[in-house]
Amino acid sequence: MQHRHLQFGHGFRVVLGDDRSQAAQLTLAPAETEGGPDNRHHGADQWLYVVSGTGAAIVEGERVELRDGTLVLIPRGDQHEIRNTGDTPLKTLNLYVPPAYTDAGEELPAGGK
Template sequence: MSFFQAHEAVVLGPGEGTNFHVLGELITVLVSGTQTNGAFTQYAATSPAGGGTPLHTHHNEDEAFYVLEGVFEVQCGEETIRAEAGAFVFAPRGIPHKLTNLGPGSGKRLGIVSPAGFEGFWEEISQLPTPPDRDTLKALATKYRLEIHAGEG
């Protein structure tokens, strides 16, 4: 990764950041844990029509996102909502969540993960063949204390 050193200002122009292709999504890391002394990672994500995330649970990080464009169906715990541009979702660690882009085009969101470190998952998975085999994905998820709920949601 070509991230800056800690304690340096981060200023990015449009389209800048570190891009990772993760299970059909484009994840752009805007500021990494290295840059925030491990406090958080800020990212932008683009989901294709019908794309999104599987039902999953972070056991180490809280995650929040703000919908910039499109319409997503978001499941967070027992609640499922329709999240349009301007909607905000906070998924504390330990709460299963997923999102699906309902629109005919790409959906975009701005997210934050705290504490930082989960960007390592995105970097590692982006280097695997697409789609990654189930055992490799499971091992990588375990490394990052991520539970992917197979066959659910």
């Protein structure tokens, strides 16, 4: 069993995982964005859960408003961007199936490690 108490700092950080799945936390400051036209995870689905804050997820051109408790599934290969549209940090927990990043936060090629 693995476990971790999450303490959201700034930016993106892989926090837990194994060969089949992975968890990472992301904190964006007000007006900050992550992702964009070149942001796709070719080898992994991404589940994004909003812990706190407000924002928007733009997935394949479709906008979804984000707020505390929102859960979004971003299918593998879909272009996406996450934006903080609020006045406080946007904190998200992101699950990748299978893992999408190395422990250092570098993106894995499709097909894994």
